[in-house]
Amino acid sequence: MNQSWLVDVAVPVPLPGALSYRVPEPLCDTVAAGYRVQVPFRGKTLWGIVMSDAYIGSRAGVRDLIYVDSQRRLLQPDIVELVSFAAHYYQAPLGEVVKLALPPGSLSANPSCYSLTPAGSNWSQLHPNRLESRLLRSLVRPMSRNAWELAAQSDLTYTQLRAWEDAGWIVLDRPDRRHAIPKVDVVEMTDAGRSADVPARALKQRQVMEFLQSGGPKTVREVNAHIEGGSATFSALIEKGWIHRFQLDESEFDVASAQRNQSTLVMTAEQQAAFAFLASKLQAGGFTPCLLYGVTGSGKTEVYLNAIERCLDQGKQALFLVPEISLTPMMNRRIQARFGQRLAILHSAFGKNKRVREWARVMDGTVDVVLGARSAVFAPLPQLGLIIVDEEHDGSYKQGDGVRYHARSLAMVRAHRAGIPIVLGSATPSLESWYLAQTGKIQLLTLAERANQKPLPEVQIIDMREEFKRQRKRALFSKALIDHMDKAVENGNQVMVLLNRRGYHSFMMCRKCGDVLMCNQCEVTLTYHKDQHRLRCHYCDAQKAVPSSCPACSESASVLQFFGEGTQQVEAALQTRYGCEVVDRLDRDRLSAKHTHHSILERFRAGRTRILVGTQMIAKGHDFPNVTVVGILNADMSLRVPDLRCAESTFQLITQVAGRSGRGELPGHVVVQTYMPEHYSIQLASIHDYLGFAKREMHYRERLFYPPYAHLVHVIVKNRDRDKALQEIKWLARELSMSKQGTKLVVLGPSPAPLAKVKNIFRFQILIKSDQRAWMHELVHRVVASGIESRVLQLGDVVVDVDPVQFS
Missing domain, CATH: 1.10.10 (Arc Repressor Mutant, subunit A)
Incomplete structure (x- = not known):
């Protein structure tokens, strides 16, 4: 078999690895890892990214590259390596991971367009009888290559096209490169x-x-x-x-x-000490992972910004990751004020045009600092000198579908490979990061006091069982919370009320037969939304009208009753008490319109609204100096879900939202309403005792062999045929259990997934635990691959979630 130049190409289809293509002679000098190419694939032409430099080899049935877009290398060599690592580690299709690292539309079917330049038009007029002139004149308007070939009634070779480009007669342009600045x-x-x-x-x-x-x-x-x-x-x-x-x-x-609006801040002694350590590591160089543990309001952001400035002074670039850019406008402005046009913001919630434009600025080298959410971990920064991961505990860093990667973990990998410092910051660090700090694998930096020297807010726990006895009814608000809200509003201060469930009522039940109205496609209850007067599924978004009789027993609507509270009901109750103009709500249902969340937060910051109701969105890093009261409703809600991290997430949520209170001149007060007041996560959060919580929770994790003492892989098998899905998951569990070979490996299940049916698809799960991560990953990969190859498993049925954070 003849040998030739080959490259490996990732295409945007669900394949585990790259495909090999032969490099035609005219393209040999233009192709390298990171460039975009057009390739034939199953009767179609696709855009892909070259994942290797050209190498000599031979492959049966290898086809030729069609085109190399040599105008710009879309992925730097280090990002090519990071993408390859992510695809392997998270057992995800390589092409899908590549798409995460590119601006939207880079690998879409939207074809490149060729345009005739004035020079090309002049040449064709001077040589009207030449074949080239006829082909050029057929390019009467910008056209894709296929359309041009049809118009010219001729095949266009790559050699021709490249020669005409080099001569300046034609220009290749992609629609996603043309975006007006808004x-x-x-x-x-x-x-x-x-x-x-x-x-x-x-x-x-x-x-x-x-x-x-x-x-x-x-x-x-x-x-x-x-x-x-x-x-x-x-x-x-x-x-x-x-x-x-x-x-x-x-x-x-x-x-x-x-x-x-920038103000000059003077760092405290604790901030100075943390910054001095980071500055010394920036000067020395080398991989230095740090955990910056600071209570809410301790000024972690100021430490970050000073460290970034020092990094830039050394001619390097910085990457600043945050969980939710769109929900923290004040932090965005603060970073913009410090770095101006040297800053680019990358975030998937922005419009396509803005994302492409910001990404192009980074690629062009005009940017020194990138601020972004999860996918910004792939930002093309060739002189990267520092990575910041703010609120490192936040579950938003872990993607819940598609490529289930964790941005914090990939940031650690990127920092290690680049040999640079990385700072993980939080007031409630993840136990995985805390364990690394306690075992000396990362450096612990501590900010124990608030930057303004104000005390942390007083937290009052209200036992709602006792409140029920006093009020003789199930109430939304305790008397203590009402008293504190009344006083705050009367004094011109502000209140934040958190309930981590949107909608008006969480379910509807028939009081005669006990039937609960469920989604027809998912095994979940329908949530009532009063503003639409409809029942909605929060998983498949199916909607239905409120029935006039019970669907199960046909009894009249008088026996149908709503149960459970949501943010809409809380908002309505507060508006009744305080007036519509002073109460607002921030949750996913309010984010459908562009800029809605900005307007909500701006009105609250300006004092036009006095009370802000919301889900966990209102806990994310906001700084409202006039907030003196925070109410947390149903604080034990997350303790009632089947999740190994339920206590940790409860402690984090209470601590984070409580930290929004008392950040200004006036002291803060937090009221925690719960039916489980004795639970240690609630008790320890009420006294701001992270160290005590971590110690107790780590003991529980070690005893049950959970992270950080074990590594996890969560596997879900899904199929419209329930029996088929169950058969597949049983085969997987059996094969994995038989492969232990004396190693400490635990296979839990199979069992129905927490969401046992979504969109008419049945779901079963197994959870795999081991203290040997690499071996476990390889075992899962090998067993799944053998099942697909032997057709015991169907390719689209199996979802592998490495290092899972949430179970659904």
């Missing part, structure tokens, strides 16, 4: 406006002028967030010459606004 509507006070005497009767105009007087230009959205209907006054104010309205590039305005 604009924002801005209003600013004029010189005449600064000296204007606004009539007292023109209340709205006066409010707008006072708002514009502080801090420079404002967006129309900001004005409306602070002053209801404020934009309605613009025409009159413009006509008087007191303000003018114009547009700015969105990124330019964001940076300018952040820098205007």
